[in-house]
Amino acid sequence: MAVDDKPARKRRPEPTRTAPDRTGWSGDPAPVEAAVENVRRKKPPPAKPDPNPDPDPTPAGSGDLPEVSQIVAEAVRIGYHVIGENLKQGRTAADRFRAGSYQADDLPSDINRLGKRMLQLSRDLSTTGFDLLAAVLRDPKILAAIRPSGDDNSDRPPRIPKPTPQDPVPLTCVFRGTRGGTATPTTLQPPPRPTILTLQALKPVGGDHPAITGTRFRPAQAGRGIVAVITIPDDQPAATYTGDVTDEASNTVLGTLTIEVRPPGATPP
Amino acid sequence: MTAAAATLTAPHTLARQTPAIVPALLREYGAATRVAVEQALSSVAAAPYLGALVTDYPRRRGKMMRPSICIAVARAHGAPLDEIIGSAAAIEIFHNALLIHDDIEDGSEIRRGTPTLHMLHGVPLAINTGDAMMAIALQPLLDSLRARGDDIAWQAMSATLHMARQTAEGQALELGWRDGNRTDLTETDYLEMVLKKTAWMSTIWPAQLGALVGSGHGRHAAHPNAVIRFGFFLGAAFQIQDDLLNLVADAAYGKEANGDLYEGKRTLVLIRARQRASPAGRSDLDAFLRLGRTDRTAAMVNDIAGLIERTGAVEYARCVAGGLAGAAAHEFGAAFGHLPPSRDTTFLEGLVPWVFERQ
Structure with missing residues (x-):
């Protein structure tokens, strides 16, 4: 029998993972952990005491939730993993039909981008707008830690500063002519400065009926809002018509007006 | 009121942050979508045992989130309403068709505060109505894509087929988990x-259709994968919140209180509760899940x-939903941050x- 005189095989340590990591969790998790840790400390006050407390509460896993940071971070990590895997499967399927449309070289950069996004996510987590995470904003130290600092080479498009949103203005319709109409209740986004409102035409939703033109706008004489004066021609086909109300100065759409022209002689609802 | 309900209805949970424009x-x-939906469904209005049934669910007044996402994405790219309204109508009809089938598969009795379609008309007619609506939904979609050219139409139809397959796979998972009494889920x-x-x-398909129809209106199109990620995180947060609302269902919610528990649905709350329960509690839960719905x-x-x-599973699920919503807010910037601010x-x-904050 031959003697196996080969040197002992080198054994590598078991890998910590056995599948590609596409989670995008390669970024430094510290900001997320710091933010969420603060959320845990500043948990909202408990709900009203239960008037009928359970006589035999389960000891394991109380509602105190001692691991908020891990929960939020893990949930987001899993989320990116799940959607990453799904997108990968989608790409594979698409490749069967459109060979060459996806470059395999894109994959590492995808992972790189996801990592950067996770850093940005740590900031978004504090500014999402619901109090679970908004509590972070009340702590100056945490706020300073997660505030964006200069260019992080993120691949996301630059954000355009947004104006402070104002409450929408109600739009009321008045119909002229013998034909009746019904307007869908709607509102307009207030223009940033005084302007002229225009509506080029109310076009039919489906079908090829002629459009309704000549809509005029006035400020409401009583109450708040804008009044649209719409003249419906006598021979206008009964249908639904829609058109955009535009700020003439900036050519910005402020709202959409949708009306229904009733059949001749139909009684108002 | 159960302990779960007491926690969920507590006023501390959220400060209202939803902009009035939502x-x-x-x-x-x-409202615009409902008009287009009625118009599309009118093609079978005279059909006996079908015409009246196809309009039942759409007239029960859902929240219209899905078509509104589609329209808003298209309009954020500069598309006029009349170009996207057909896609929005298709989404709403398809959604209602799936609801009919889901209600049958889940054995649900109430939908939007009224008996489900199969409770009113029987299972065979309800299945047929859902089938018909899926077919009818394609007409306004094709109509709205006709003017957008072959490439956009092909991409939109591919996205639609992909959505349909994914949705069927997802429903199969949920049903299979229940039928197989799976308790090892993560x-x-x-x-x-x-x-x-x-x-x-x-969320994903509506945003995809909106981006496709909106492309070509002079603004740089949203990145497809970022749109998908935004839709996923928003949809996941929506579903978890829906699961939480189910535990405190009332008339405004329009579904049975604790309906998911009656059905043994494997929600995040249930999965977590089983993980965190004491051995005795886990045994009770497993025994409950082994029962049939009627038992x-x-x-x-x-x-x-x-x-x-x-077990703290409700608070846990709320945390997860918050984290996923944070991811959605992040992906919103990646997908749409380049577009000029608009309503x-x-x-x-x-x-x-x-x-x-929805009710």
Whole structure:
């Protein structure tokens, strides 16, 4: 029998993972952990005491939730993993039909981008707008830690500063002519400065009926809002018509007006 | 009131952050979509045993989130309403068709505060109605894509087929887990199911159609994968919040209270509760899940609801939903941050807090 005189095989340590990591969790998790840790400390006050407390509460896993940071971070990590895997499967399927449309070289950069996004996510987590995470904003130290600092080479498009949103203005319709109409209740986004409102035409939703033109706008004489004066021609086909109300100065759409022209002689609802 | 209900209805949970434009556009785009839906469904209005049934669910007045996402994404790119309204109508019809089938598969008795379609008309007619609506939904979609050219139409139809397949796979997962009485599920399993069953249909596909129809209107199109990620995280947060609302269902919610528990649905709350329960509690939960729906009594459901509350699973699910919503807010910037601010971009971003504040 031959003697196996080969040197002992080198054994590598078991890998910590056995599948590609596409989670995008390669970024430094510290900001997320710091933010969420603060959320845990500043948990909202408990709900009203239960008037009928359970006589035999389960000891394991109380509602105190001692691991908020891990929960939020893990949930987001899993989320990116799940959607990453799904997108990968989608790409594979698409490749069967459109060979060459996806470059395999894109994959590492995808992972790189996801990592950067996770850093940005740590900031978004504090500014999402619901109090679970908004509590972070009340702590100056945490706020300073997660505030964006200069260019992080993120691949996301630059954000355009947004104006402070104002409450929408109600739009009321008045119909002229013998034909009746019904307007869908709607509102307009207030223009940033005084302007002229225009509506080029109310076009039919489906079908090829002629459009309704000549809509005029006035400020409401009583109450708040804008009044649209719409003249419906006598021979206008009964249908639904829609058109955009535009700020003439900036050519910005402020709202959409949708009306229904009733059949001749139909009684108002 | 159960312990779970006491926690969920506590006023501390959220400060209202939803911009006023969100409910305003849901009403506005919802109204326009309803008109287009009625127009599309009128093609079978005279059909006996079908015409009246296809309009039943759409007239029960849903929140119209799905078509509104589609319209807002298209309009944020500069598309006029009349170019996108057909796609929005298709989404709403398809959604209602799936609801009919889901209600049958889940054995649900109430939908939007009224008996489900199969309770009113029987299972065979309800299945047929859902089938018909899926076919009818394609007509306004094709009509709205006709003017957009072959390439956009091909991409939109591919996205639609992909959504349909993913949704069917997701529903299969959920049904299979229940039928097989799976109790070894993890958060990853749950999120994969939600991605397929909920997010593709509810948020990803509408945003995809909106971006496709909106492309070519002079503004740089949204990155497709970022749109998908935004839709996924928003849809997942929406579904988890829906699961939480189910535990405190009331008339405004329009579904049975604790309906998910009666059905033994593998929600994130249930998965977590089982993980965190004491051995005795886990045994009780497993025994409950082994029962058929009709064998689960109100007292049993209340006991399980109490067990869930004691494990902290409700608060846990709320945390997860918050984290996923944070990811949605992030991906909103990646997908749509390059577009000029408008009421439509404000609406889309405002959907993130709205998910938690809707009734």
